[in-house]
Amino acid sequence: MEIPYTVEPRPDTGVYNAKLGIWLFLASEVMLFGALFSSYVLLRVGATTWPHGYEHLNIPLATVNTVVLITSSVTMVMSWASLAMKNLRKYRVYMGATVGLACVFLVIKGFEYAAKFEHGLYPSESTFMAIYFTLTGLHGLHIIGGIIVNCYLLGPGSRMWKTDPARFTNRVEIAGLYWHFVDLVWIFLFPVLYLL
Amino acid sequence: METASAESVRKHVRVYVTVFVALMALTLITVAISTLHLGTTAAILVALFIASLKASLVAAYFMHLISEKKLIYAALTLTVVLLLVLMLLPVSHFADRGL
Numbered sequence: 001m002e003i004p005y006t007v008e009p010r011p012d013t014g015v016y017n018a019k020l021g022i023w024l025f026l027a028s029e030v031m032l033f034g035a036l037f038s039s040y041v042l043l044r045v046g047a048t049t050w051p052h053g054y055e056h057l058n059i060p061l062a063t064v065n066t067v068v069l070i071t072s073s074v075t076m077v078m079s080w081a082s083l084a085m086k087n088l089r090k091y092r093v094y095m096g097a098t099v100g101l102a103c104v105f106l107v108i109k110g111f112e113y114a115a116k117f118e119h120g121l122y123p124s125e126s127t128f129m130a131i132y133f134t135l136t137g138l139h140g141l142h143i144i145g146g147i148i149v150n151c152y153l154l155g156p157g158s159r160m161w162k163t164d165p166a167r168f169t170n171r172v173e174i175a176g177l178y179w180h181f182v183d184l185v186w187i188f189l190f191p192v193l194y195l196l
Numbered sequence: 197m198e199t200a201s202a203e204s205v206r207k208h209v210r211v212y213v214t215v216f217v218a219l220m221a222l223t224l225i226t227v228a229i230s231t232l233h234l235g236t237t238a239a240i241l242v243a244l245f246i247a248s249l250k251a252s253l254v255a256a257y258f259m260h261l262i263s264e265k266k267l268i269y270a271a272l273t274l275t276v277v278l279l280l281v282l283m284l285l286p287v288s289h290f291a292d293r294g295l
Contacts, residue, residue, distance in 0.1 A: 014265035023268050029277040034279045042286035058229065058258045066223050081212070084205040098219045180258045187250045191243035195230035 004170065022174045026181050036138065040131050051128050053194040056121065058112055062194045065094040066186065072101035073183040076150075076176045083169040088161055091172070094154050095154045098179070102147045109140055132193055139189060142182045149175050155174050215257045222250050 004010075005017040013020050044050050053059070079094035116122075116129070123133040153175055160168040217293065226246040256262040261272075 009265075020267065020271075022239050023271055027271055030275050030279055031282065034282045038282045038285055041283065042289060045286060045290060054230070059230070063223065063227050067220065069218070070219045070223065073254065073258055074212055077212050078209065079204050082207050085202045099204050145220065156206065177259055180254050183258075184251050184254050188247050191226055192229075195226065195243050196236075196239055 076179045080172045
């Protein structure tokens, strides 16, 4: 069965189907992370003492990770722009860079987690550590999800460029919207957990 | 975006680079301000203001929300309203307790 409106905008919505789909998914993601941020506020306001992020967490590492993730968002949007300019080779370079940067983010996050465990700081240590691991852990899972999708689009998925380039370009745009959302969540996580 | 021509995409690319520089600058600024150890309220207000600014840049330019269709705006408006309700729930909790 042919999936309708993968390239042409659907007349009643004005967008191709996948774009409406991803935005509805991202809306649900906003509520998922929103619920956790709301819990954070509740826990923090209700706590008698709350540690400053810089007392327990490594701000330089997190700053580097912020730069890494923002850069990966730029390479992601550039990979889409390369396809829109019909340049598959540049697309591969930018998409490869996006996946590479995402892996760097995870490695740095891994070092951070390892340092916490070495000091015996587990989620059970305090409410702060519990919400820290919950929020960054869920965000890390989203990074892994993005890496899987982007690897598919970089490897076997890119065969579609030959048969249906417009649809493939849209697929990359959709993956990009998800990836920018993951970046966006980190933009809030970084100050909330580390700087405040 | 689906009918973007090569020329308009080239213009986009210049915007992406500008937004990238702005995001980097804002990241450094927010880290620099955090080392000043302002009072809690001021620190939260400044950090959230800068984060919102960065998030708006990402949403508007990387996610192309600056030129999107009405239906997407409608869905996102509803999402923002529900998110606000979610964020205000803790406030109602403390209001109930008379704090």
